Amino acid sequence: MADVARLAGVSIATVSHVLNGTRTVRPQTRDLVLDAVRAADYTPNTVAQALATARTTTIGLALPAISNPFLGELIHAIEAESARRGYTLLLVDPHEDPEYEHTVVRRLHARRVDGVLFAPSAEPGAALSFLTAQGIPTVLVDRLIDERMDQVGSENIEAVAGLVAHVAGAGHRRIALVAGQPGLQTTVERVAGYRLGLARAGLSDELLVDGRSAEEPARVAVHALLAREHPPTAVITANNSMTIGAMQALREAGVSVPGDMALACFDDFPWADLFAPRLTVVAQPFAEIGREAVRLLLRRMAEPDAPPRTVRLPPRFVHRDSCGC
Known part of the structure; x- marks a missing residue:
């Protein structure tokens, strides 16, 4: 830092203020310091800075x-x-x-x-x-x-309730949710949104399965849904990893989407628009x-x-x- 100060013709304190942003420095002076930093190929010692500033x-x-x-x-x-x-x-x-x-x-x-x-x-x-x-x-x-x-x-609750309302509005009455890992706050809220959506649509049958927030457990859970005496006609997945698992299960079972089963998902991902069919989703910001x-x-x-x-x-x-x- 002393070498940079000599090259720039300024004090060490000025160099410090420029590099650390701790005080406003005139643009011309700042340019002199930065030119000197480049000329000296100076790299601040972050360990020393941490000792001096506790940051x-x-x-x-x-x-x-x-x-x-x-x-x-x-x-x-x-x-x-x-x-x-x-x-x-x-x-x-x-x-x-x-x-x-x-x-x-x-x-x-x-x-x-x-x-x-x-x-x-x-x-x-x-x-x-x-x-x-x-x-x-x-x-x-x-x-x-x-x-x-x-x-x-x-926001999770209204988002999932909106997905339920959307598929219920298309005539579906047996709507399943592949939920995430129990105990996670996002799981709690998305399950609450699912139940809220069912209640608003006048539906009482809960088809709730545990997808553990991951592909393979979701695949197994969807197979279990399909094996029920009265399987769902629509599935909502509560995150993008579980969406992949659900799609694998539907393909393995020969279930077409959306012909045999409607699918809506929480979370978007870059290639969701490239699947056939393209996935209807709630995209998190x-x-x-x-x-x-x-x-x-x-x-x-x-x-x-x-x-x-x-x-x-x-x-x-x-x-x-x-x-x-």
């Missing part, structure tokens, strides 16, 4: 199933917004395991991340207690379980969720005592062919 400019993201390609848009949005704000992302997968979830948030803290974006498991008590006890700025993402914390995700999560976290870092905010963003209904309407 590492890193954000921890604890998100289950990061290998799921359908979550790519969410991760990309979080990474892009973090980078735009000068932060680096540390990404970990808790694997929906409460004990390991506790371990990974402790590891993120050991890395001295400045804050954590966290999609909690069905039993997140230990991890949440640790984050709270350590005073780590935290935003819950996707699974909104505690209004005492900042959190952002999709993953990009907006990711950007808002970072904004909420940076606000929490800057204003530790600010009142918590819960942000629910509306999904978008995309009407295609698989519902048979």
Whole structure:
């Protein structure tokens, strides 16, 4: 940094202000410093910066199933917004395991991340207690379980109720839901939306099966639905991985969509418009969720005592062919 200051003809403090954004610097001076940084091929020592400022400019993201390609848009949005704000992302997968979830948030803290974006498991008590006890700025993402914390995700109940209303409006009376992993807040809300949709349509028969939020369990669950004495005429899947499993089961059973079975899905994915038939879905606003999560976290870092905010963003209904309407 002293070399950069000499090259630019400014003080070390000015170089620090330019690189860290801690004070406004005249544009001409800022250009001199940046030219000197390039000439010296200077790279800031982040370890030294962290020691001096107690900040590492890193954000921890604890998100289950990061290998799921359908979550790519969410991760990309979080990474892009973090980078735009000068932060680096540390990404970990808790694997929906409460004990390991506790371990990974402790590891993120050991890395001295400045804050954590966290999609909690069905039993997140230990991890949440640790984050709270350590005073780590935290935003819950996707699974909104505690209004005492900042959190952002999709609206689930009315979205699923709308899918039920849509297929019921086409004359279906036996409508099934392939639900996600029990205990997850998104599962709880989407099941509530399913029941609300049935009630509004004057339907009482629940055809509710557990797809465990994954392809293979959903495939097995749909086969079980088809084996019933009175199988459904319409199936709603509660996430995109389960949609794939449901489609596999329907194909294996020789059931045509939408001729024999209407299909509607929670979550869109890039090739949903390329299937035959094209899939009718509720598309989550993953990009907006990711950007808002970072904004909420940076606000929490800057204003530790600010009142918590819960942000629910509306999904978008995309009407295609698989519902048979």
